[in-house]
Amino acid sequence: MIELSIFACLMMTVCLGTTAAIYKPLRQLLNDHSNVAISVVLVMVVCLLALQTTNSWPVAIGTGAVGGAIAIEFRRASSRRAELSALAGLADFARLLSDAVGGGSDLFEAIAVASRSASGQIAEPLENLVQALPHIGLEEALRNFSREVNLPAAHLLAAHLIQANKFASGRLWVALRSISEELQTFIEIDQAVASQRFKQEFEIRGLSLVIVFIIAGTFFALPDVIEGLSSGSGFFVIALVGLLVLSAWFLSGRFNRRLSAANFELRAN
Amino acid sequence: MEAVVFAALVILSAAFAAVAAVLFVVPWRRETAPLDAATSGIQSELALVNLSLLPYLLGLVAFGALGAICTATTWSRFGGSLWIAVISTVGLGLFLFIPRIVLGQMVRREKADMEAALGTFQRLAAVAVAGGAEISFALRTAAVVGEGRSWQRLRAAAYSGLYSSRTFSSELAELGEIYNSSQLRNLANLVAISESGGLSQSSLERMAEAQTQHSNQELLALAERNTAKMVLPVALLFSAFATFVGFAVFQVLSEVQL
Numbered sequence: 418m419i420e421l422s423i424f425a426c427l428m429m430t431v432c433l434g435t436t437a438a439i440y441k442p443l444r445q446l447l448n449d450h451s452n453v454a455i456s457v458v459l460v461m462v463v464c465l466l467a468l469q470t471t472n473s474w475p476v477a478i479g480t481g482a483v484g485g486a487i488a489i490e491f492r493r494a495s496s497r498r499a500e501l502s503a504l505a506g507l508a509d510f511a512r513l514l515s516d517a518v519g520g521g522s523d524l525f526e527a528i529a530v531a532s533r534s535a536s537g538q539i540a541e542p543l544e545n546l547v548q549a550l551p552h553i554g555l556e557e558a559l560r561n562f563s564r565e566v567n568l569p570a571a572h573l574l575a576a577h578l579i580q581a582n583k584f585a586s587g588r589l590w591v592a593l594r595s596i597s598e599e600l601q602t603f604i605e606i607d608q609a610v611a612s613q614r615f616k617q618e619f620e621i622r623g624l625s626l627v628i629v630f631i632i633a634g635t636f637f638a639l640p641d642v643i644e645g646l647s648s649g650s651g652f653f654v655i656a657l658v659g660l661l662v663l664s665a666w667f668l669s670g671r672f673n674r675r676l677s678a679a680n681f682e683l684r685a686n
Numbered sequence: 687m688e689a690v691v692f693a694a695l696v697i698l699s700a701a702f703a704a705v706a707a708v709l710f711v712v713p714w715r716r717e718t719a720p721l722d723a724a725t726s727g728i729q730s731e732l733a734l735v736n737l738s739l740l741p742y743l744l745g746l747v748a749f750g751a752l753g754a755i756c757t758a759t760t761w762s763r764f765g766g767s768l769w770i771a772v773i774s775t776v777g778l779g780l781f782l783f784i785p786r787i788v789l790g791q792m793v794r795r796e797k798a799d800m801e802a803a804l805g806t807f808q809r810l811a812a813v814a815v816a817g818g819a820e821i822s823f824a825l826r827t828a829a830v831v832g833e834g835r836s837w838q839r840l841r842a843a844a845y846s847g848l849y850s851s852r853t854f855s856s857e858l859a860e861l862g863e864i865y866n867s868s869q870l871r872n873l874a875n876l877v878a879i880s881e882s883g884g885l886s887q888s889s890l891e892r893m894a895e896a897q898t899q900h901s902n903q904e905l906l907a908l909a910e911r912n913t914a915k916m917v918l919p920v921a922l923l924f925s926a927f928a929t930f931v932g933f934a935v936f937q938v939l940s941e942v943q944l
Contacts, residue, residue, distance in 0.1 A: 584817040584824070606902060606906060651933070654930065665923045666919075668919040668922070672918075680802060
């Protein structure tokens with residue numbers, strides 16, 4: 418039965434992949450949520466393999482939980498890197514804009530010039546911005562850009578550019594320089610704090626996983642000792658331990674939450 | 687029979703907690719209600735986070751009932767000793783404080799949001815001022831840029847002066863009183879000077895810079911506070927491990943025949 422479930426899981430993945438290769442909306446959906454889909458399938462397979470090996474549901478659930486937690490951690494780390502890269506790209510873009518405007522270009526030309534050297538997370542949104550500029554105008558194109566990047570810093574940059582274009586054309590480069598410096602300062606603070614707390618976060622999350630793994634392993638390795646846990650008070654202890662581990666996990670995430678830039682959002686119109 | 691009653695009580699408690707949570711989380715009002723500096727205490731805090739009194743009172747009743755149910759359950763299962771009575775009463779009291787604590791957190795978050803919005807508001811206005819705009823005009827143009835409750839309130843303050851006898855500076859001063867924010871009061875004073883014909887363009891730029899520095903310092907201070915608080919999850923993990931190992935050891939020892 419378990420072998421059949423593992424086989425069904427893998428077959429479903431293959432079928433889904435094949436269908437996605439042919440059917441565009443499904444491909445788009447998988448592209449948008451590829452990490453989640455892969456993680457779910459992997460956790461299910463790991464869970465079923467553990468059940469197959471040990472024939473114990475608590476071990477399978479524990480292993481699945483550990484696998485899921487590791488997948489979540491990887492996802493968090495990758496989205497964190499992407500966000501930092503986008504922030505750094507935005508700061509560089511603002512600096513280049515300021516230099517270009519200071520050299521005598523108008524804002525439209527400066528955006529086109531500065532976007533050429535952009536790379537990473539914001540390269541594509543900037544390309545779209547440059548293409549949209551002649552058709553829908555600066556304000557609307559910047560609104561679309563900020564929605565596409567979807568970071569408070571991008572909204573902030575767009576707001577400053579709109580405001581500077583309307584009212585500060587004479588001192589535009591000064592305004593742009595200050596935006597760039599502000600973003601750079603924020604990134605430096607963010608990175609300093611992140612590196613300071615990364616070790617602590619790793620230890621706490623790692624310890625949580627070790628405890629879950631020990632409990633799951635105890636069910637498998639020491640069934641006689643753990644027999645008492647199947648009583649009423651045993652269930653209470655297991656629930657209490659689970660609650661404490663979950664609370665520690667939640668609190669470590671809460672205290673280690675990345676510094677969010679002023680949660681600014683550009684008004685729609 | 688006792689087990690059924692216990693299960694029913696637990697389900698009822700969970701339902702009460704769910705109702706209370708929904709009352710606090712769901713935004714009942716879409717539009718931001720006008721603030722009134724004359725109100726004080728709970729009502730002023732509720733107005734600040736755009737909640738009316740009814741959800742708060744319902745939350746209070748729900749958590750009170752939850753506490754009472756827990757007290758009654760503890761009493762019936764563990765007997766009526768003095769210690770149980772003391773612990774149950776303390777538990778009930780703690781439950782009654784939950785809505786107040788949640789409201790306090792919401793108010794603190796609202797004030798932090800306003801400070802962040804104010805910093806951006808001043809910087810955007812400073813851009814227009816650098817281009818030669820007059821302060822009130824620059825602030826009014828900056829107020830239309832952002833989204834969110836704090837921005838709605840800044841916008842209301844900026845534009846109510848155009849349609850009533852109240853001035854922009856008095857509106858900002860009232861907001862400063864309600865939010866208890868020195869930055870808002872300083873901005874109100876600056877606008878008042880500008881309204882009376884004074885030149886305070888460079889002051890706005892300096893205030894915007896000071897606000898940015900203040901925000902950066904706040905971020906660093908928050909990071910340090912959070913680092914110190916990391917002791918708590920470590921302690922929780924240690925408790926979890928100790929509980930599990932302790933129970934297993936207790937099981938083994940209780941089976942040993944002396």
